[in-house]
Amino acid sequence: MNASEFRRRGKEMVDYVADYLEGIEGRQVFPDVDPGYLRPLIPTTAPQEPEAFEDIIEDVEKIIMPGVTHWHSPYFFAYFPTASSYPAMLADMLCGAIGCIGFSWAASPACTELETVMMDWLGKMLQLPEAFLAGEAGEGGGVIQGTASEATLVALLAARTKVTRCLQAASPELTQAAIMEKLVAYTSDQAHSSVEKASLIGGVRLKAIPSDAKFAMRASALQEALDRDKAAGLIPFFVVATLGTTSCCSFDNLLEVGPICHEEGVWLHVDAAYAGSAFICPEFRHLLNGVEEHLSLPREAAGTAPFLLAHNEARVPSLSLTHQEHSHSVVRPRARGAQVKKRTDLTGAFRLDPVYLRHSHQDSGLITDYRHWQLPLGRRFRSLKMWFVFRMYGVKGLQAYIRKHVQLAHAFEALVRQDPRFEICAEVTLGLVCFRLKGSNKLNEALLESINSAKKIHLVPCSLRDRFVLRFAICSRTVELAHVQRAWEHIQEMAATVLAAQGEDKAEIKN
Numbered sequence: 001m002n003a004s005e006f007r008r009r010g011k012e013m014v015d016y017v018a019d020y021l022e023g024i025e026g027r028q029v030f031p032d033v034d035p036g037y038l039r040p041l042i043p044t045t046a047p048q049e050p051e052a053f054e055d056i057i058e059d060v061e062k063i064i065m066p067g068v069t070h071w072h073s074p075y076f077f078a079y080f081p082t083a084s085s086y087p088a089m090l091a092d093m094l095c096g097a098i099g100c101i102g103f104s105w106a107a108s109p110a111c112t113e114l115e116t117v118m119m120d121w122l123g124k125m126l127q128l129p130e131a132f133l134a135g136e137a138g139e140g141g142g143v144i145q146g147t148a149s150e151a152t153l154v155a156l157l158a159a160r161t162k163v164t165r166c167l168q169a170a171s172p173e174l175t176q177a178a179i180m181e182k183l184v185a186y187t188s189d190q191a192h193s194s195v196e197k198a199s200l201i202g203g204v205r206l207k208a209i210p211s212d213a214k215f216a217m218r219a220s221a222l223q224e225a226l227d228r229d230k231a232a233g234l235i236p237f238f239v240v241a242t243l244g245t246t247s248c249c250s251f252d253n254l255l256e257v258g259p260i261c262h263e264e265g266v267w268l269h270v271d272a273a274y275a276g277s278a279f280i281c282p283e284f285r286h287l288l289n290g291v292e293e294h295l296s297l298p299r300e301a302a303g304t305a306p307f308l309l310a311h312n313e314a315r316v317p318s319l320s321l322t323h324q325e326h327s328h329s330v331v332r333p334r335a336r337g338a339q340v341k342k343r344t345d346l347t348g349a350f351r352l353d354p355v356y357l358r359h360s361h362q363d364s365g366l367i368t369d370y371r372h373w374q375l376p377l378g379r380r381f382r383s384l385k386m387w388f389v390f391r392m393y394g395v396k397g398l399q400a401y402i403r404k405h406v407q408l409a410h411a412f413e414a415l416v417r418q419d420p421r422f423e424i425c426a427e428v429t430l431g432l433v434c435f436r437l438k439g440s441n442k443l444n445e446a447l448l449e450s451i452n453s454a455k456k457i458h459l460v461p462c463s464l465r466d467r468f469v470l471r472f473a474i475c476s477r478t479v480e481l482a483h484v485q486r487a488w489e490h491i492q493e494m495a496a497t498v499l500a501a502q503g504e505d506k507a508e509i510k511n
């Protein structure tokens with residue numbers, strides 16, 4: 001393909017994408033395919049000779065689209081929203097065209113510098129304390145991690161390195177293995193599985209703190225676990241608090257948990273992978289309160305800053321925070337911004353400098369080499385998307401976007417509350433509603449099965465204190481009240497069928 005064909009095909013592709021998204025409502029949200037559907041449809045080996053673009057795009061409709069779950073359909077209410085917006089897609093094209101791998105400042109200065117500035121913009125939108133910003137000479141700053149899972153893992157590994165170095169400085173005879181077997185991380189029983197995965201990869205034990213009636217981690221339960229473990233000779237070193245849990249969007253009590261971590265010298269990582277972007281709205285910013293309190297404690301010293309990591313030199317503590325680097329879903333899927341208050345907490349943990357990656361400015365103190373802030377070496381020019389989206393939506397546009405999603409969730413909640421057969425299972429704060437039929441888990445499993453088999457809308461469940469619960473997450477950029485109402489009518493119809501079938505089952509048993 002030469003430049004002139006690229007111009008032509010590029011325009012066709014833009015039309016294809018715009019048609020796809022404009023017409024997405026007409027496509028069935030969940031595909032009708034069985035596992036293994038695709039292999040028989042394509043050749044077993046790559047073609048020896050070049051093929052035509054027309055043939056490929058034709059196959060997209062014939063082979064790919066039938067197996068696509070349409071995450072941006074206004075009838076997709078599963079998981080959490082993932083990003084999509086036209087400005088982000090345009091920026092993605094440019095990102096692909098520049099095609100740099102910005103692991104160091106020298107590898108592409110604009111790639112590094114735009115990311116630093118974008119993360120500062122985001123930090124300001126979130127009203128983070130000044131310490132988390134890079135500014136012109138700050139010690140903090142932000143980084144775009146590939147996923148929230150990576151952000152948590154990087155924070156855990158950095159905390160592990162830090163506590164190990166601290167302990168070895170005080171007692172040089174301690175081996176790393178001896179320290180590792182005593183290290184304990186903590187998180188609420190509502191935390192995302194990525195926290196457990198991080199502890200498995202990091203080779204440290206993780207303890208689940210029982211959450212309270214509102215599914216929040218509170219001071220007393222955390223303190224009790226820390227005291228018990230310290231008395232047993234273990235070393236608490238890392239706590240993950242979640243703001244916006246995956247199951248029900250509950251919020252751990254940061255105002256309580258932060259000071260404990262500070263007092264105990266434990267690194268606090270805040271996972272706000274879903275809810276974080278909502279904090280750009282002043283009315284939701286209070287959900288992040290505690291970041292400031294933690295930082296303003298007198299023992300607080302130079303903190304960390306690429307994940308929203310706040311930090312305390314006294315022993316190990318740090319605070320890190322992961323959040324989507326956009327508003328709910330307009331920048332890009334799964335890329336997570338993370339900020340720290342003291343960048344050396346991360347860079348010190350992971351720094352390796354082979355000759356082929358060195359450059360003349362690396363020790364100047366003037367630049368950032370993001371390769372030291374993350375697991376992979378390579379990184380794309382992802383901040384272009386933030387730049388395009390922030391500029392083309394403006395903060396007001398992003399706030400309006402979030403508010404609309406939250407309003408739609410409340411509208412759905414109101415509909416559920418009007419139907420006495422149903423119950424709401426957790427407080428609705430942002431765009432997620434947890435609900436169920438009053439009755440057994442089996443009944444609710446049957447309801448979800450019937451909804452997802454009909455494929456008019458798509459939902460996923462969660463388990464709250466062993467109760468099977470349906471989650472209704474406002475996801476699509478184009479979802480409107482009418483879609484939510486239609487989805488609710490459909491759920492009611494399915495519920496009527498499931499309840500009728502249950503009545504028949506009961507009658508059969510009696511007979």
Ligand code: PLP
Nearest residue numbers: 147148149192194246273274334
């Ligand atoms: N943390 C929370 C609260 C989440 O909801 C999710 C995913 O939805 C994750 C972490 C993992 O996200 P990622 O896919 O970016 O690793």
